[in-house]
Amino acid sequence: MRIILNILVSSVPLMLASAGALISEYAGVLAVFIDGIINLSAFLTFLFAYCTGNTLAACLLSGLCAAAVSVLASVYTEKTESNPFVTGIALNLFSAGFTSVCSSVVFKTKGVLSPAILKANFNFAEGLFPTISNGTSVFALFIPTLVCVLFLFPVMKYTKWGLRLVVAGSDPKLLKKKGVNPAFYRCSSWLLAAVFASAAGSVLTLRLSSFVPNISSGRGWIALAAVFLGRRNVFGVIASSLLFTAAGYAADSIQTAAGVSFIPPSVLPALPYIAAIAVFFFGKKPVKSQKRSHAIKN
Secondary structure, three states, rough: OHHHHHHHHHHHHHHHHHHHHHHHHHOOOOOOOOOHHHHHHHHHHHHOOOOOOOOOHHHHHHHHHHHHHHHHHHHHHHOOOOOOOOHHHHHHHHHHHHHHHHHHHHHHOOEOOOHHHHHOOOOOOOOOOOOOOHHOOOOHHHHHHHHHHHHHHHHHHHOOHHHHHHHHHHOHHHHHHHOOOHHHHHHHHHHHHHHHHHHHHHHHHHHHEEEOOOOOHHHEEEEEEHHHOOOHHHHHHHHHHHHHHHHHHHHHHHOOOOOOOOOOOOHHHHHHHHHHHHHHHHHOOOOOOOOOHHHOOO
8 A cells, every 4th residue: 555655646746747748749749848847846846935935835936937938938939930849958958057057046056955954054934845644645646636637638628728729739720721820729738738847846846845956857758758658648648657657666666675686776767767768669659639620610
């Protein structure tokens, strides 16, 4: 039971990131920027928590910042007709540079940030990052995340916005013929993907009660693999997120287990990434959704 609880709680950041990547994929945008948004939001959550003394306000403010950055990037991409892949990589580079510089200026270090390390020079409110058990985290984090991700299914399948988003990715010319701007739906996919990624970053900071450089540990990239492994389906993405998380948990457990010294230590932490690469190279190409002309009817 303890193992199951650990996997469920640990899967929350990846599940959120994968949900954001799925929305973006529906709109025809490969969300390579998710990894950078996770790291950026994780840092901003710690920074705003220090400034405001309130973790909820910190999460909301970091989400707003992530949303603003993604909207600016998406509008720039649409206006200049730039390659969204290149823009996404630029966002990742911006995130790495911003967190490093801002951490140096505010906290005088580029390393790990935590109240325990910084308390000698910075005044952190007591209980700013409360510690909660995995059992409590299942109800406070996993179940709300699961419900939120599951809610995407009826939204994408039965709402006009969701149907048009799918058409914007599969056949944008069809939307244009009906007088609907597909760029609006592509930009909205950037926004929602960033919001989900921001939530993932905030969860990582709150669970660790600290910020660690590159705290995402590649979850943004694994989220893309989870989307393809899940065949661009909400339920498949949830299962893929749990699978990748279980692989990471197994790798961590094997490192501390006896009798596995024949496995190189450098290989074990790479198991989730090896699985992700295998999905990209050997996974079958998902079948494209049928065109839904009724999605664009007034």
